[in-house]
Amino acid sequence: MLQTRAALLQRSLDDTLFWRPDEAVSVITGSVFLRATARVASALPEAEFYLNLCRTPCGAAIAVAAAMLRGSPCILVTDHSEASIAALLQRFPGAHPIMESADERCTPFPHRTMADPAATDAGGAAPHNPELSLDQVAIIGVTSGSTGRPTLHAKSWGVLERRNRAAAQVFGLGSDGTGLQRPVVASVSPTHMYGMETTVLLPLHAGTITWCAASVFPGDAAANLARAALIAVPGRIAPAPVFITTPLHLGALVEAETPMPTLHAVISATAPLDAVLAGRAEALWQAPVLEIFGATEVGSIASRRTTQGEAWTLYPGISLEMGEGVTEVVVEGASRTALSDILETLPDGRFRLLARGSDIIKRGGRRASLAGLTSQLAALKGVQDAAFLMPDPPRRGRGATLRPVAFAVAPGQDPARLLAALGERIEPAFLPRSIILLDRLPRNAMGKLPRDALVELWQAHGGAP
Numbered sequence: 001m002l003q004t005r006a007a008l009l010q011r012s013l014d015d016t017l018f019w020r021p022d023e024a025v026s027v028i029t030g031s032v033f034l035r036a037t038a039r040v041a042s043a044l045p046e047a048e049f050y051l052n053l054c055r056t057p058c059g060a061a062i063a064v065a066a067a068m069l070r071g072s073p074c075i076l077v078t079d080h081s082e083a084s085i086a087a088l089l090q091r092f093p094g095a096h097p098i099m100e101s102a103d104e105r106c107t108p109f110p111h112r113t114m115a116d117p118a119a120t121d122a123g124g125a126a127p128h129n130p131e132l133s134l135d136q137v138a139i140i141g142v143t144s145g146s147t148g149r150p151t152l153h154a155k156s157w158g159v160l161e162r163r164n165r166a167a168a169q170v171f172g173l174g175s176d177g178t179g180l181q182r183p184v185v186a187s188v189s190p191t192h193m194y195g196m197e198t199t200v201l202l203p204l205h206a207g208t209i210t211w212c213a214a215s216v217f218p219g220d221a222a223a224n225l226a227r228a229a230l231i232a233v234p235g236r237i238a239p240a241p242v243f244i245t246t247p248l249h250l251g252a253l254v255e256a257e258t259p260m261p262t263l264h265a266v267i268s269a270t271a272p273l274d275a276v277l278a279g280r281a282e283a284l285w286q287a288p289v290l291e292i293f294g295a296t297e298v299g300s301i302a303s304r305r306t307t308q309g310e311a312w313t314l315y316p317g318i319s320l321e322m323g324e325g326v327t328e329v330v331v332e333g334a335s336r337t338a339l340s341d342i343l344e345t346l347p348d349g350r351f352r353l354l355a356r357g358s359d360i361i362k363r364g365g366r367r368a369s370l371a372g373l374t375s376q377l378a379a380l381k382g383v384q385d386a387a388f389l390m391p392d393p394p395r396r397g398r399g400a401t402l403r404p405v406a407f408a409v410a411p412g413q414d415p416a417r418l419l420a421a422l423g424e425r426i427e428p429a430f431l432p433r434s435i436i437l438l439d440r441l442p443r444n445a446m447g448k449l450p451r452d453a454l455v456e457l458w459q460a461h462g463g464a465p
């Protein structure tokens with residue numbers, strides 16, 4: 001019989017799901033989580049959508065679960081600025097905000113619901129563990145990525161649940177037969193899709209404990225990993241945590257040679273991870289550095305150990321079907337999804353990423369990847385960060401033929417020398433007229449470079465509007 005429903009919590013009620021250091025209710029077990037979810041759900045007004053404004057994994061998990069109990073999805077809010085929230089409310093009129101009471105930095109709402117665990121959630125009779133329809137839409141991600149155009153990505157409970165169990169199997173989290181729970185510390189936002197899958201939902205389906213404290217800065221990440229390693233309990237909680245991060249954060253930690261406790265693994269996503277950086281991290285911390293391959297259309301679907309080659313291995317239960325000019329992801333229990341990325345399947349079932357679909361540019365009958373061009377610029381001596389942009393053609397008039405635009409953070413370097421060195425590494429058709437040197441690139445908290453931010457930089461340096 002085809003499964004149509006799955007439990008909200010797929011672990012023992014006594015297992016620890018979240019640690020909230022320095023909070024009144026610091027240990028969030030399965031029982032505490034279910035009681036808090038039921039309490040918050042009962043307090044929510046009827047709404048077609050709920051805004052998930054929580055800043056910690058624990059609060060975000062309660063918000064998602066409570067919203068599902070009310071039959072409506074949570075919209076993941078990654079940008080908490082007034083302008084961004086106002087835009088979301090225009091797109092989702094009547095959406096009700098869910099946030100944590102300790103967070104008063106958001107735009108004030110006349111009515112809002114708090115998703116904090118309360119002292120009363122820590123005791124009482126065994127709570128009800130509800131079963132939810134696998135077809136129910138649980139979350140809606142709103143992303144702009146490198147295109148600058150917001151798009152919606154709805155994820156059903158079934159897709160998220162199956163993807164979490166597959167990831168747990170791949171990364172050995174609760175599926176290694178030891179029964180040990182594994183601490184997880186993350187430098188990523190819980191309302192970004194990557195953070196949502198790994199720090200918010202994974203504890204509901206696998207033997208992980210998410211450490212709920214900000215770990216964006218190198219010192220905070222190292223301190224939180226050290227504290228998480230100390231909660232080890234023989235036979236129950238493993239001493240070596242997992243570090244969930246991005247190439248941007250990983251690079252800062254490695255550059256500073258930040259000491260770490262013994263790690264089970266480092267997992268990176270959101271942007272391609274350089275194999276040299278991954279090798280430096282493995283040598284520094286003596287732990288494997290793994291990558292997740294994901295696409296906004298489907299979420300995470302594959303993984304690899306970066307230092308062992310560029311091929312990706314699909315998660316269990318996922319396959320690819322190659323059509324003419326398109327690759328479809330086939331997942332049990334979900335409709336086929338076409339990827340915009342350009343992939344090459346290998347005889348052993350793995351695949352290589354040739355280019356992101358929105359990343360390909362064409363000039364003079366030649367094709368190139370913006371990411372590939374960026375990597376060539378970043379590899380030049382003295383370059384600390386880099387980015388390529390292909391501007392849109394002018395709406396009116398023929399104008400001059402646009403060329404790619406290059407930005408670099410390269411203190412003390414001569415842009416003409418960098419341009420000459422770059423010309424030795426890339427085809428002339430894709431060589432920019434000059435390299436714009438900056439003190440820093442406008443990366444967001446996840447280390448990504450929104451296209452609209454790069455366009456603004458280009459215009460500020462004399463580019464056509």
